[in-house]
Amino acid sequence: MIRHVVMLKFKKDADPAKIDLFIEEVKKLSHLNREVRDYSHGKVVHTRFHSGDFDFANCCDIDTYEAMERYMSHWSHLRMTPFLPDILENMISFDWEIDYHGPEFDETLAAEEAEREKARVLRVHEDPAKAYVPEVRGQTRERAREMCAAAGVTLSEDEEEIIGSVWAPNRIMFVTPDAGTEVPKGSEIRIGITGDWLTGPAVPGGDAPAW
DSSP states (O other): OEEEEEEEEEOTTOOHHHHHHHHHHHTTHHHHOTTOEEEEEEEOOTTSOOSSOOSEEEEEEESOHHHHHHHHHSHHHHTTGGGSTTTEEEEEEEEEEOOOOOOOOOHHHHHHHHHHHHHHHSOOOSSTTEEEOOOOTTSOHHHHHHHHHHHTOEEOSOOEEEOOOTTOTTOEEEEESOTTOEEETTOEEEEEEEOSOOOOOOOOTTOSOOO
């Protein structure tokens, strides 16, 4: 068993609402990624002196090194990338081996969470002449095209390639207009995406996003 800890320091001028949104999304990892065991996270205890200057940490247990590789490449983990540029000043992660086994992956809870995620990231407009921009951040270009088609918008060929973190190749970091924006049906949206310069292991079958 491997224990995986990540500590983050937020930018002093980061929008508190964006920090809250990031934390809300982090909560979902244990419901969406079957490799996660014994998951927890929280903000720093400001009344104590610490040897590091961080604001937030999360921790989980993962069964094996192979499972850790699958966890890092899983869509539920990669989808967190776009939340970081606006809020993150520094981050450190640390892993160590333990011999503790947490609870089993909850298939029912995972299915319920996936349905809630689908309704959030891929809203379908009730007016056939309008559409909502889907939440394609964190997705691949290929998945984004499918999501756009389902929502009733198109993906522009004019896109920006940007540098991302080492574990997030070919992942969309921003979308214009913003996700959730109401637009005329057939509108074109533009993305910024990381380069396809790193690949990870395949995730287990059936772990594709619900949307």
